[in-house]
Amino acid sequence: MAGVTAPGVIAPVRRRNRKIGRRSPSLKILQREQTTVIVDDRVLTEAFVPSEVVHRHEEISRLSEAVEPLLSGGRADPAFLFGPTGVGKTCIARYTLDQLAERRPSIRVAYVNCWQEYTRFRVLYSLLEAVDQAYDVHRSTAQDELYGRLRSADEAPIVVILDEVDQLEESEVLYDVHRLPHVSVVLVANREEELFARFDDRVRSRFRAGTRVTLDRYGVDELVAILAERVRQGLEPESVTDEQLRQIADAAAGDARVAIGILRSAATRAQGRGDDRLTDSLLEDAIPDARNAIRQKTIENLPTHQRTLYDVIDEHGEIEPSDLYEAYEDRADEPKTRRTVRNYLTKMAHYDLVEATGENRGRTYRIVESTIVDTR
DNA sequence: AATCCACCGGAATCGATGGCCT
DNA sequence: AGGCCATCGATTCCGGTGGATT
Known part of the structure; x- marks a missing residue:
């Protein structure tokens, strides 16, 4: 499946990207007064284009x-x-x-x-x-x-x-x-x-x-190198150990986006707690967190009616079309027609949020669980 | 075997929206 | 201001499919 990117998330990229390279002064001042992990948070975003691309x-x-x-x-x-x-x-x-x-x-x-x-x-x-x-x-x-x-x-x-x-x-x-x-x-x-x-x-x-x-998936070493580069540009040098980078790279299964997401999540948490480095337990929390972050974002950005459908399916685990529509009809104010709901469902399937099994009568809908398994 | 029916998805159409032109 | 026109989400209509029912 294609990289699942939430609708509307990419749009501001170009503009944001132009600013990269200049650090906002307010950020610096703010951070000098407290313990800090993150020096430049833009380096940890998906939109960031590194000045040197590692391993490609x-x-x-x-x-x-x-x-x-x-x-x-x-x-x-x-x-x-x-x-x-x-x-x-x-x-x-x-x-x-x-x-x-x-x-x-x-x-x-x-x-x-x-x-x-x-x-x-x-x-x-x-x-x-x-x-x-x-x-x-x-x-x-x-x-x-x-x-x-x-x-x-x-x-x-x-x-x-x-x-x-x-x-x-x-x-x-x-x-x-x-x-x-x-x-x-x-x-x-x-x-x-x-x-x-x-x-x-x-x-x-x-x-x-x-x-x-x-392009093939990155190996662990390559991901470590990518992360190290981001750390160099965006974090305090002492805030994360090589061993931790390796752990992140391992969990990301070849996906640099996930790896950077984990790093970002862990760094943000550390910063929020006033720590000056990442602890291992923080990292453990950040791993499943970042795995679901992209997906979570798509779900949150879902328009209300689709969100309602998602919730209904989520609560039932598995549900037949007619029951689904009934439940949806109850919950939504001004519910859309069946046909429109069908359109929503195909769209959501397209985003890999829900999945339909069976044809015609036997069809049921369910939530697509995150495909990445927990390594622990 | 014939009929029914739940469901899917394509196509045509509606109506709100918003800028253009006179 | 008023008519025009294109877009877009939603709706209406409908034919096709295949398991369930009689």
Whole structure:
């Protein structure tokens, strides 16, 4: 399954990211007066793009090669990044293209997360934003108008990162993008087969060529190195031991996002208690905590009706559609229709929050339990 | 075996929303 | 201000599926 990212969480990323590197003065002053673990909390967020990417040199250079033609004013073939969650796909895509844009500032980089921007309109809009042509676009602007504007804005080469492309609901937009001669794409997804299965033939044949970079899960040592780098940039050096980093890396099962999440959670707790270092018991608490954090976030951000459905299913453990609807109907004020509820349920299944077993009559819904098992 | 029925999900449509144009 | 138009979530309608019932 794709990296589960809560809807609406990614949106502010680009803006937040720009600020990274400058520490807010208020933060410093605040922390000097008390014991402290965290020096720069932005380093521990998912959006952070490290200035040096650890252990992905080969992958980065392959991606750089793929986008190389842009430096000489040409257009790059599509590039693909595949791999499971938390292996640094998004990170190296951004990193590599940032570097590219540094070498040739006329290149515009657009980042589109297809969990949020899953329609043709929104993708085109994001592209226009990248070339500062989105100023007077509104919801009623015709899509052809957007497309035409992109077409005529061809003095600046654009590279677009389409993150989680497999979430794109209108994959035809890839065809549109492909027809724009000055736009190059980097597609990020979990698995190649599943991605291509979603494409229609036109798109599939256009994207057959191109560079594929596949990322594997990190080993424990690699994760330790990544964590150590974050500690160096974001925490007090003495606050965490190597042994503890190893423990975190172990628990994260190859997923850097989880590893950093554990570190963040433990550090925040330590800081909250006024300690100046992480204790082992704190770490033990933080591990299951961070494992569920991403998921928890999605649940909390669920719109009320979907949240109600989630709660009902959660309380029953396993429930049949009709009972589910009845319970939901009781609990919600102004309940939605059955059809709408069905839409909600498919959406929630899509997010891996609930799962349906059985067909037709025998169908039941249940909560998807966290897939990561407790190692203790 | 025929019929019923709970359920799924596609397609068309509605209505609220919000900017544009005259 | 008033008409226009596109988007979007919700709803209505409906055909298909397959286990349950008669």
